[in-house]
Amino acid sequence: MNRTTSVSQDGSSSRRRRGSVLLALFAGFLLAATPLQAASPNEKANEACLGCHGDKDMVKEVPNGAPVSLFVDADRFGKAVHASLACKSCHADLHKDHPGDGNPVPKVNCGICHTDESKIYQGSIHGMSRAMGSSAAANCVDCHGNHYIGHVSRTDSPVYKMNLPVTCGRCHANKNITDEYKMKYPSVGSQYMESIHGQALLKKGLIVAPSCSDCHGVHDIKRSVDRSSPINHANVAKTCGKCHVTVEAIYEKSIHGQLLAKGDPRGPVCIQCHSAHQIETPGGSHFKSRADLICGKCHEDRLEHYRDTYHGKAMALGKANTAPDVAACYDCHGHHDVLPVSNPDSRLAPGHIVQTCQQCHPKANVSFTKYAPHADPEDRKKYP
Amino acid sequence: MTGILVGTFLVFGLHTLFWLFRSIWLYRHDSKQFREAKTTIAKDEEQFTRFQPFERFLHLLVVSSFLLLVLTGMPLKFYYTDWAKAVFSFLGGPQTARTLHHFGAVITFLYFTLHVSDTLVHFWKNRKFLRDPATGKVKLARLWTAMSLPDSMIPTKQDLTDFVAHNKWFFGQGPKPQFDRWTYFEKFDYLAVFWGIFAIGVSGLIMWFPEFFSKFMPGWMINVSLIIHSDEALLAAGFIFTVHFFNTHFRLEKFPMDTVIFSGRISKSEMLHERKRWYDRLVAEGRLDSFRVKDEWDAWKGIAKTFGYLFFGLGVVLLILILYAMTSRLTHGG
Numbered sequence: 018m019n020r021t022t023s024v025s026q027d028g029s030s031s032r033r034r035r036g037s038v039l040l041a042l043f044a045g046f047l048l049a050a051t052p053l054q055a056a057s058p059n060e061k062a063n064e065a066c067l068g069c070h071g072d073k074d075m076v077k078e079v080p081n082g083a084p085v086s087l088f089v090d091a092d093r094f095g096k097a098v099h100a101s102l103a104c105k106s107c108h109a110d111l112h113k114d115h116p117g118d119g120n121p122v123p124k125v126n127c128g129i130c131h132t133d134e135s136k137i138y139q140g141s142i143h144g145m146s147r148a149m150g151s152s153a154a155a156n157c158v159d160c161h162g163n164h165y166i167g168h169v170s171r172t173d174s175p176v177y178k179m180n181l182p183v184t185c186g187r188c189h190a191n192k193n194i195t196d197e198y199k200m201k202y203p204s205v206g207s208q209y210m211e212s213i214h215g216q217a218l219l220k221k222g223l224i225v226a227p228s229c230s231d232c233h234g235v236h237d238i239k240r241s242v243d244r245s246s247p248i249n250h251a252n253v254a255k256t257c258g259k260c261h262v263t264v265e266a267i268y269e270k271s272i273h274g275q276l277l278a279k280g281d282p283r284g285p286v287c288i289q290c291h292s293a294h295q296i297e298t299p300g301g302s303h304f305k306s307r308a309d310l311i312c313g314k315c316h317e318d319r320l321e322h323y324r325d326t327y328h329g330k331a332m333a334l335g336k337a338n339t340a341p342d343v344a345a346c347y348d349c350h351g352h353h354d355v356l357p358v359s360n361p362d363s364r365l366a367p368g369h370i371v372q373t374c375q376q377c378h379p380k381a382n383v384s385f386t387k388y389a390p391h392a393d394p395e396d397r398k399k400y401p
Numbered sequence: 402m403t404g405i406l407v408g409t410f411l412v413f414g415l416h417t418l419f420w421l422f423r424s425i426w427l428y429r430h431d432s433k434q435f436r437e438a439k440t441t442i443a444k445d446e447e448q449f450t451r452f453q454p455f456e457r458f459l460h461l462l463v464v465s466s467f468l469l470l471v472l473t474g475m476p477l478k479f480y481y482t483d484w485a486k487a488v489f490s491f492l493g494g495p496q497t498a499r500t501l502h503h504f505g506a507v508i509t510f511l512y513f514t515l516h517v518s519d520t521l522v523h524f525w526k527n528r529k530f531l532r533d534p535a536t537g538k539v540k541l542a543r544l545w546t547a548m549s550l551p552d553s554m555i556p557t558k559q560d561l562t563d564f565v566a567h568n569k570w571f572f573g574q575g576p577k578p579q580f581d582r583w584t585y586f587e588k589f590d591y592l593a594v595f596w597g598i599f600a601i602g603v604s605g606l607i608m609w610f611p612e613f614f615s616k617f618m619p620g621w622m623i624n625v626s627l628i629i630h631s632d633e634a635l636l637a638a639g640f641i642f643t644v645h646f647f648n649t650h651f652r653l654e655k656f657p658m659d660t661v662i663f664s665g666r667i668s669k670s671e672m673l674h675e676r677k678r679w680y681d682r683l684v685a686e687g688r689l690d691s692f693r694v695k696d697e698w699d700a701w702k703g704i705a706k707t708f709g710y711l712f713f714g715l716g717v718v719l720l721i722l723i724l725y726a727m728t729s730r731l732t733h734g735g
Contacts, residue, residue, distance in 0.1 A: 387620030
């Protein structure tokens, strides 16, 4: 950290007339006091800045916009993490004639000290967008603030876990910005708030629920097409699996997980069935009422023939947002544990199938399971 | 299966169409005579009973249960339409529709049982007919004779003759045929319902109690049952709402409705006009007077009292339950 030379000290005044012991004492005192008084050059320097910037009404006129406040609250700054720094520590490239020089004030480069985070940020989508000219892309100040930065664990920090959705939402839930940057998912803010994660974190105050950074990363946020992103298709299961440990383990053994492990991009991951931000409780009736359409997106032929049976028809005719008491896809096939019927662990393997039907039909027997819930009448091989 | 549907609708669709043409031709050719005939029939004082109260009551059950079944069943077949969703919403959702459908099925089995029992009782009463008049011994061949009696619902050669003659008359190639107690198309209607109840009823029961039937049938029978049930129901509903409705409602002579199935009465002029063979037969057998309309309370008594006691009993049971509920609060420290 480099400090500019401070203005001449006032420390050494006319005090040494006593004996040499006293001299030594005082010298020692002065030496010891030097660091303290070394802080005051900062204060002194800051005082100079605060001479103008300490004025509550100081603003900068911006063409076509509201005037920007240039007020810096010294008390608040004093309580922030950077309190020990001088203004010039961050505003390093300020012209020596500021404010009279008429030059625009250069932006602060937090990377002067925070080199690691800065490098990571520059590789992130926010950093790269900004580098390519998107001036609205988030930078350090947009998320952390500038003069009053508190530690991330403080409840009033904008990047505190509970506050993060609001902070990210300033752009990602802002229609002007989402329209301007043609963001693919403009409603993520409200979707997250309604989701089971959002409700858990913000309504019920459960600190273990995921906030934006738990899934998207902190300074390394990347788009989902980027292979190193935690939200890339191949990585989603691992990301969700940070909390949903057992589910991830089950999923990896399932046929869907196996498909993904082989590298097949058709393999569905968590968000295909649960959605990314609108996650709702899967035990609910609304989830059930949509399940057949979700599975049917890939398994279209099965959906068509499922609709030929009572299960499918009743599901299609159910009252809005609820599901009638019939079997949805996952009631028979399982959800994270979908396995091919040839696998003895499958819910539809001969060893388990009667139990599966018995979930709703308690008196089912083996012959009952010969019923075909989504038979294709034109498939003469399987359904003579 | 599809063959049955296509065949039935083809034959009877054409039949209906031809009859319609003939009716329109008649009306336009000589509308004065047409209207006069209709007025005479309506005003005729001499009335005969064609359907007994019990039979009329059964038909009421048929109508109501059939409509209920179709209303709660067709939306399932055509689940992808907007009207299907609307109907089910109105009824209260798939679960409610299911219950109502089962209720309709119970009524169907009820009238089926009542009718079959009634018929068997009738046969039993007339079992003497099976005895050969000469030898006095029971001859099973007499059963065959019994079935071709004109009062029987079994189609006979006479019906084929009637069918041909009727169609000829449609095209002005012959005189209007006179019918006996049951016309050939009425017999067809009756037998169609019989067949329908058998096919639709059995397949419906399989789907209602799949676990029970799986005990002695392979599970895929449930799939097959759905196909049978669905197709036959479409046939039944389609046939009733077109052909049967035409015969009883839309025929120009009958328009807007042939009330005989509810009133039981047919006037003498109508009998002479349409069912002369029956009239002549009754006269020949000396039974005409027994068919004249008379006070029917005796016939209604059984049905009226059944319902009366049922509702009365229900009320009494409810009263007891209410009283019990109210007093139990007092004794159990309310």
